[in-house]
Amino acid sequence: MGRAWQLFAVGYAACFQSALLSVARGRKLDASDSSISARVGIGPTGHGGFGLTAALDLHAPRLSRADAEDLMRRAHDRCPYSNATRGNVDVTLSVDGTELDRRAA
Secondary structure, eight states: OOHHHHHHHHHHHHHHHHHHHHHHHHTTOOOTTOEEEEEEEEEEOSSSSEEEEEEEEEEOTTSOHHHHHHHHHHHHHHOHHHHHHTTTSEEEEEETTEEOOTTTO
């Protein structure tokens, strides 16, 4: 998709990881060795147009699935990229490739 999309994805992943680590520290969870992968693209909006999409995936070998999902949701509330894109970009959160329940995300 070009360099601009790659830079946005890298920035989003780094910012999100920072927010996730901050939340983990506050909750006394060990998120060391965790990583966030980000994919950015263009997809249908559902109203006849197209918009940006982002997918953030967490790999956290030291966390339970429940803790990992909770951290993803809390980091999504805290991350400046998430806050800047909320309502404008369709963001999908997942842990080890399995999408979080959207109603709870």
